[in-house]
Structure formats: structure tokens, C-alpha cells
Amino acid sequence: GEVTPGVVAVAAPILLGDNNPQGALCLTSNEADVTPETLDRIQEEVLAVSHRINAQLGDHEKSNGAVA
Secondary structure (H helix, E strand, O other), X not given: OOOOOOEEEEEEEEEEOXXXXXXXXXXXXXXXXXXXXXXXXXXXXXXXXXXXXXXXXXXXXXXXXOOO
């Protein structure tokens, strides 16, 4: 943990339109409970989920007539 000792975190942005930041998806855990391999998998999953959210939000914007 760079900010909080003993805590690890993984985050990915939630974007709308022209890569306009709207929020973030974040997962935190006790560092002692996460192996480096597990942390790698968590990073991949958090990024994949953020991509799915971004795609769904983009689809929602388009269906509502919003300009991206």
C-alpha cells in the first residue's frame, strides 16, 4: 500500500462520450490476502468490467439520442 499500509487497490476509469471521465471502478483488499497472481487477475477483471460498463453507457447514450 503506497497510501495506506497493508492495503492494495486496483481501479479503472468509467468514461462517457469522447473519453469523458464519469467515475471509477475500484476494488481494495488487505495486502496479506492477495497473492501477486491474484492481483494480476483482479486487475484484468476490473479493467474488463470497466470496459463493459463504458460500452453499456455508450450504448445508453446513443439510444437516448445523446451526442457522444
